[in-house]
Amino acid sequence: MRIRLFLFFMLCADISWSQTFKVDVRMIEVYATVSDSRGRAMTNLHSDDFHVLEDNRLQQIRVFEPQSSAMTIALLVDTTGSMAADLPRVKNAVARLLDAVKPEDNVGLFTFANGLNRLSNFSTDRNTTLKAIFKARAAGQTALFDSVAQLSRQISKDGGKKAILLFTDGDDNSSVLSLEASVKSVQRTGVPIYTVLYGSALKDQRLSQRLEKISVLTGGIPFKVKDAGGVASAFARVGEDMQNMYLLGYQSDSDNQDDWRSIKVTLPNHPKLKLRAKEGYWR
Amino acid sequence: MDQDGNVRFPGSGRVWTIANGGSQTLAEAQKLTKRIGHAGSPDAEDEILLSMLDQKNEITRRKVSPVEKFLAVAKIDAHRKQPMDEAMALTLSRMYAKYRAIFPYFAAISSLNSDDVTTFARAAERIEKVDEAEMNTVLGEFHSLIQLIVLLKETGKLPDEKCAQLFSFVSAKFAGAKTSVDVTQAAFESAENILRAAGRRPEEDADLFLVHAFSGDASPQEFWVDGTLHSIDFSVRNKNRMKEVFRLQHISSLDTLLRMHRAAQSLAQVSAAAAFGRDAAAEAAAYPEIELNASKLLEATDDSDVTSSYKLRREISAESRAEIERTLGKLKKQFSMPQPSKEIPKLAAKLIEELNPFIKTTLVGWIYAFYFSPQDLAIGGDRYFVRRHTFYDRYRRQYWLETRPATDPGSTGNYLTGGFAQMPSAVGYVAKTKLEAADSIITSQREDAVVTAGLAAIRSVPWNRVSERSIHLAALKLRLGREFVVRSAFDPEMRKELGRVTIGLLGLRRRFDLLQALGASDVNGALNQLSNADFFFLADALSTSPVSKRAQSILTDAIAHETMVVPPHQVDYFGGTHPGIDGCAQPHFTRLAPYEEYENLMFVDPLAERLSDILLYAADAADRLGLPVQGLALLAEPLLQQFSLQVKMSHNTDWQSAIEAMRSIDLVPLIPVLDRN
Numbered sequence: 001m002r003i004r005l006f007l008f009f010m011l012c013a014d015i016s017w018s019q020t021f022k023v024d025v026r027m028i029e030v031y032a033t034v035s036d037s038r039g040r041a042m043t044n045l046h047s048d049d050f051h052v053l054e055d056n057r058l059q060q061i062r063v064f065e066p067q068s069s070a071m072t073i074a075l076l077v078d079t080t081g082s083m084a085a086d087l088p089r090v091k092n093a094v095a096r097l098l099d100a101v102k103p104e105d106n107v108g109l110f111t112f113a114n115g116l117n118r119l120s121n122f123s124t125d126r127n128t129t130l131k132a133i134f135k136a137r138a139a140g141q142t143a144l145f146d147s148v149a150q151l152s153r154q155i156s157k158d159g160g161k162k163a164i165l166l167f168t169d170g171d172d173n174s175s176v177l178s179l180e181a182s183v184k185s186v187q188r189t190g191v192p193i194y195t196v197l198y199g200s201a202l203k204d205q206r207l208s209q210r211l212e213k214i215s216v217l218t219g220g221i222p223f224k225v226k227d228a229g230g231v232a233s234a235f236a237r238v239g240e241d242m243q244n245m246y247l248l249g250y251q252s253d254s255d256n257q258d259d260w261r262s263i264k265v266t267l268p269n270h271p272k273l274k275l276r277a278k279e280g281y282w283r
Numbered sequence: 284m285d286q287d288g289n290v291r292f293p294g295s296g297r298v299w300t301i302a303n304g305g306s307q308t309l310a311e312a313q314k315l316t317k318r319i320g321h322a323g324s325p326d327a328e329d330e331i332l333l334s335m336l337d338q339k340n341e342i343t344r345r346k347v348s349p350v351e352k353f354l355a356v357a358k359i360d361a362h363r364k365q366p367m368d369e370a371m372a373l374t375l376s377r378m379y380a381k382y383r384a385i386f387p388y389f390a391a392i393s394s395l396n397s398d399d400v401t402t403f404a405r406a407a408e409r410i411e412k413v414d415e416a417e418m419n420t421v422l423g424e425f426h427s428l429i430q431l432i433v434l435l436k437e438t439g440k441l442p443d444e445k446c447a448q449l450f451s452f453v454s455a456k457f458a459g460a461k462t463s464v465d466v467t468q469a470a471f472e473s474a475e476n477i478l479r480a481a482g483r484r485p486e487e488d489a490d491l492f493l494v495h496a497f498s499g500d501a502s503p504q505e506f507w508v509d510g511t512l513h514s515i516d517f518s519v520r521n522k523n524r525m526k527e528v529f530r531l532q533h534i535s536s537l538d539t540l541l542r543m544h545r546a547a548q549s550l551a552q553v554s555a556a557a558a559f560g561r562d563a564a565a566e567a568a569a570y571p572e573i574e575l576n577a578s579k580l581l582e583a584t585d586d587s588d589v590t591s592s593y594k595l596r597r598e599i600s601a602e603s604r605a606e607i608e609r610t611l612g613k614l615k616k617q618f619s620m621p622q623p624s625k626e627i628p629k630l631a632a633k634l635i636e637e638l639n640p641f642i643k644t645t646l647v648g649w650i651y652a653f654y655f656s657p658q659d660l661a662i663g664g665d666r667y668f669v670r671r672h673t674f675y676d677r678y679r680r681q682y683w684l685e686t687r688p689a690t691d692p693g694s695t696g697n698y699l700t701g702g703f704a705q706m707p708s709a710v711g712y713v714a715k716t717k718l719e720a721a722d723s724i725i726t727s728q729r730e731d732a733v734v735t736a737g738l739a740a741i742r743s744v745p746w747n748r749v750s751e752r753s754i755h756l757a758a759l760k761l762r763l764g765r766e767f768v769v770r771s772a773f774d775p776e777m778r779k780e781l782g783r784v785t786i787g788l789l790g791l792r793r794r795f796d797l798l799q800a801l802g803a804s805d806v807n808g809a810l811n812q813l814s815n816a817d818f819f820f821l822a823d824a825l826s827t828s829p830v831s832k833r834a835q836s837i838l839t840d841a842i843a844h845e846t847m848v849v850p851p852h853q854v855d856y857f858g859g860t861h862p863g864i865d866g867c868a869q870p871h872f873t874r875l876a877p878y879e880e881y882e883n884l885m886f887v888d889p890l891a892e893r894l895s896d897i898l899l900y901a902a903d904a905a906d907r908l909g910l911p912v913q914g915l916a917l918l919a920e921p922l923l924q925q926f927s928l929q930v931k932m933s934h935n936t937d938w939q940s941a942i943e944a945m946r947s948i949d950l951v952p953l954i955p956v957l958d959r960n
Contacts (some may be wrong), residue, residue, distance in 0.1 A: 038885075114725050114726070114727070115716070115720060115723050115725030116723070117720075118718035118720075139727075140727065141728075143716070145695060145696065146660055146716050147720070149664050150660070150718065150723070151720070153718060153719070154719065154720060171695075172695045173695065174695075174697060175695050175716075176661045176664075176665075176696065176697045176713055176716045177660060177661070177664050177665055177695075177696050177699075178665065178694060178695055178696025179694070179695060179696070180696075181664055181665035181666075181668075181696055182664070182666070182696075184664075184665075184810065185664045185665075190556075194579050194917040241392065
């Protein structure tokens with residue numbers, strides 16, 4: 001979790017006035033997934049193996065956790081007009097998925113059609129999320145690429161291991177962003193997108209390829225689920241995948257006034273390993 | 284029509300007796316111009332109009348009616364201070380079929396004459412012959428330079444007459460360009476000339492100058508609203524906004540490019556200088572200047588893992604720092620030789636040519652920086668958005684297109700196509716989606732056109748030019764319009780006058796309902812029939828009507844007082860943009876047909892443009908709240924978002940619901956936005 005520490009030093013002299021110094025020190029969290037050339041997760045790395053650079057300056061890693069338990073999951077459900085037939089089944093699938101989520105995991109529910117909508121805030125209260133999903137109605141066009149870019153940006157501001165689980169049945173037809181621009185935006189935030197193709201969408205080859213691209217390039221996994229039971233097993237796989245993330249924390253003392261601060265994580269001693277991490281953060 | 288109800292023919296009536304035929308070439312137009320003197324003018328204007336109705340010319344597989352041409356030229360004429368001459372009217376009528384998409388440029392610069400338009404046509408004909416590989420670059424430069432002139436006029440940096448001269452200068456430069464180097468020179472020299480005319484000092488940084496020109500002086504303002512003190516400086520925010528657009532889109536600085544070009548040009552003269560015994564070494568001192576600035580050039584690079592389209596890759600690869608560095612390496616080698624070499628001017632010319640894609644991106648970037656925000660998803664989420672702009676239709680060989688958002692076949696994601704003549708409308712479409720979902724303006728398809736037109740109107744306002752009291756003047760005029768209606772309920776003579784001035788302002792049914800309500804002293808019923816634009820024009824009509832003395836009040840005195848200190852055109856900024864129905868993309872009020880006239884048209888855009896005056900409602904609300912212009916500028920888009928959430932149109936022509944939602948907009952809940960960084 002990103003921690004904003006406000007350190008107040010009260011210098012109290014024996015005279016009648018005092019002066020306050022305010023120092024803003026931020027703990028920046030970076031989650032990194034490392035795999036070998038065959039795509040197998042590498043779980044035996046140490047803090048010294050990683051280099052973290054912010055705006056090209058090497059940072060000192062203060063927090064290192066090879067594994068962490070709690071996750072923040074954004075469920076993103078397509079509620080466009082084309083989902084009218086499949087939406088009831090997706091709602092049931094989401095209900096199944098909520099059963100499979102660990103009690104300590106935070107789940108937020110979002111839908112998209114012409115734009116992104118938040119149906120429920122991130123919480124561990126499954127009933128709230130469940131009630132929210134059953135209120136969703138299908139209408140409008142599909143701004144899929146815009147929605148994933150906006151959602152990844154939104155949740156990247158909060159701390160914790162994060163992932164987006166996307167349920168959709170239809171191809172994008174109204175986004176401002178292209179698939180490539182959207183993927184690039186998500187890559188910058190380091191939030192993996194796990195896509196779930198469900199129902200009639202399984203027959204759409206182009207959509208299948210596009211979702212696969214989104215998943216693979218953002219570090220998630222594409223799933224093709226035939227029935228509601230498959231959703232739970234897919235989610236179990238998501239949880240397993242997220243377990244293999246390294247948490248790297250450092251204190252940023254950058255005085256860069258730009259909104260965007262770039263981060264680069266490298267493994268200087270393991271050049272053949274593939275590393276996935278966010279490319280920066282918004283101040 | 285003029286005040287006596289006669290048709291005002293642009294040029295003269297006789298021009299329109301010969302302004303038919305399908306030829307589009309400049310030579311044909313010039314031949315016809317010589318015939319104007321011999322053309323007889325039919326006595327009756329009806330005869331001319333009827334003869335136009337009888338004809339239709341097929342041009343580029345599209346039937347163009349002379350009436351269509353006549354209306355387009357008449358719209359330009361209506362924006363001019365001086366009526367256009369016969370030659371200009373005829374030239375424009377001949378250009379219509381091919382160049383109608385860029386006619387708003389001619390409306391924006393009202394001092395253009397027939398020579399300027401002819402020079403423009405020569406430039407256009409020359410550009411159409413440019414090599415396919417360079418077409419997008421050259422069109423991008425040309426459109427950007429023309430639009431830069433228009434924007435500098437809008438922001439108060441160039442007087443209209445100067446704009447016309449610069450328009451002609453740019454056109455002449457492109458018309459005379461024979462080689463790729465000439466085209467690049469034309470772009471650089473035009474940019475230098477425009478900035479100089481706008482007041483840039485020789486050593487002043489070109490980017491800082493433009494940022495300042497588009498945003499005005501920094502002027503922090505403190506004001507109380509709703510019991511809270513707020514402090515904002517819209518100018519500073521505007522400057523940061525533009526810089527951020529440049530940063531996000533990886534666009535090279537204009538100043539860097541201008542410096543490189545100047546230095547390269549002096550290098551191109553080294554050999555000639557040596558031949559005339561001048562100090563070639565001094566000229567060669569330009570080399571370090573080029574080397575220094577070359578290191579500052581920015582180029583967008585394609586990602587290895589996220590593949591882009593072929594078209595985009597071509598645009599990106601056109602800007603090549605590597606090529607420039609190679610040429611610089613060769614130049615350096617030449618300078619290490621004891622004698623100036625003949626190769627130096629050739630290499631300098633090559634360097635100038637290599638700068639062409641960079642200057643195009645930078646000039647286009649400045650137009651985008653004026654209209655877009657880094658908070659727009661297209662800008663913040665797609666770093667190639669500016670470079671994606673496609674200025675012509677390669678497959679149909681159409682070079683002069685309206686500005687529109689487009690999507691590649693089989694793909695998604697928007698980019699803009701065409702020139703910049705309708706830029707606000709295209710921006711309005713794309714900029715509804717923001718980086719943050721919560722800030723996005725999401726609508727259903729029914730309301731989309733109206734919201735897009737509203738955003739276009741907001742984005743086209745040069746806020747640094749809007750004077751503090753313009754809000755108050757607009758609000759006073761609205762009050763006077765309402766007062767006219769209220770007094771008409773109790774004063775038969777004023778009611779009669781109201782009946783007269785609402786002819787052509789309101790649809791027949793609405794006018795009938797209005798007068799019925801007034802006859803029954805139903806004031807609320809009468810007021811509900813009218814929009815703020817209606818009140819605005821009623822106030823104008825009242826001030827020139829025979830009953831104006833009867834309407835004398837504190838309100839009319841206040842308006843008289845305000846108009847002494849606020850130029851009347853200041854309220855134009857709240858009038859919306861009407862590129863389609865009025866042929867002009869700059870925000871202003873214009874007496875348009877009633878809403879009812881647009882509701883049965885095939886496309887919804889004309890009605891949406893008619894409803895684009897949301898800022899008039901915003902100004903009214905701001906005046907009641909005591910909000911200064913800077914505050915209104917900051918709250919305009921959140922207010923449009925509020926409108927989009929409130930409006931419930933039953934279908935996309937349900938203008939009554941749109942007006943009702945505009946009436947209910949409320950600035951108070953948006954006040955916290957003022958303190959948001």
